[in-house]
Amino acid sequence: MALIMMPCLIGCPHTLNLSRYNSVIFHNPSRFQGAAMAAALASESIAVASDVPPKMKAWVYDDYGPVSVLRADDGVLVPEVEDQQVLVKVVAAALNPVDFKRRQGMFKSADSALPTVPGYDVAGIVIKVGSQVKNFKEGDEVYGDINENGLTHPKRFGSLAEYTAVEEKLLALKPQNLDFVQAAGLPLAIETAYEGLERAGFSAGKSILVLGGAGGVGSIVIQVAKHVFGASRVAATSSTGKLELLKSLGVDLAIDYTKENFEDLAEKFDVVYDSVGQGDKALKAVKEGGRVVGIWGALSPPGFVFLLTSNGGMLTKLNPFIEEGKIKPLVDPKGPFPFSQVIEAFTYLESGRATGKVVIYPIP
Incomplete structure (x- = not known):
């Protein structure tokens, strides 16, 4: 055994x-009703690299601790894109226990330097590609877990921000039958x-x-x-x-x-x-x-x-099962939570009452 x-x-x-x-x-039907949700998600504007400002809105913590250490910051520098990365305009992000355990300092010995923008799961739109990126182009709708090894030196710039830089190999094209909220809840x-x-x-x-x-x-x-x-x-x-x-x-x-x-x-x-x-x-x-x-x-x-390794190839392999409706996401009915309510979303997740995934949408 x-x-x-x-x-x-x-x-x-x-x-x-x-x-x-x-x-x-x-989704919670009281927040988004059928056509209204579809229209809202369909209206996501596709930015281009020239539209990216030097700074962005993000949730940040400067020290380890309880949910109260989180703060909203509208002056965070947009991360630089390396050769094998893409810059993603974040549309939706999902919270996971690893996010609050990391914030509490449980992995500080292997963590990246503070301050930190939390967030692992992401769904969004590619707006800039690195020089060595081969499989994605501007305008592609993608999803994934942005950290290859979630407990070993995770990124400083996570998905709870307007933009995040992600290695090409960690992402997959978003399943065509899912909206961004549904897709954000799947990767991890x-x-x-x-x-x-x-x-x-x-x-x-x-x-x-x-x-x-x-x-x-x-x-x-x-x-x-x-x-x-x-x-x-x-x-x-x-x-x-x-x-x-x-x-x-x-x-x-x-x-x-x-x-x-x-x-x-x-x-x-x-x-x-x-x-x-x-x-x-x-x-x-x-x-x-x-x-x-x-x-x-x-x-x-x-x-x-063994430690879970994020893998965009795995998501690509599973996409047909998702698009055929054989695998469906389970998103908590209280969500999605708006970007302004990240603290409330974390508080809810940490209470142990959440069912399925807690998702943040829309993200400015």
């Missing part, structure tokens, strides 16, 4: 009121889901149990396991109110953890993907020779640790 530990970089599941959902949630979650399954040796015909199937990561793991890897059977846990959501995602066995213990089931699984920090219990649910993937806390040995 092998144990795989992944750092918890993305959102974990919490209580969901299904009365607000029809299946997979994208889908990369974590895919890489975890790949490292676990998951393949067609195998079974999987997803702990926390209604969360930002778990909901994507279900879809990737079923539609990309060809899982023969997908089981997932949630509270009572989220069982129908699990079924809408394609789960074959929805387990109500408030009424039964998944580890006591007679059925065992080839892979258990733990997104909620129940590693010891997960060991009891895996088959002999199976594997446990964890993204929260430590797992008992034997095992190995």
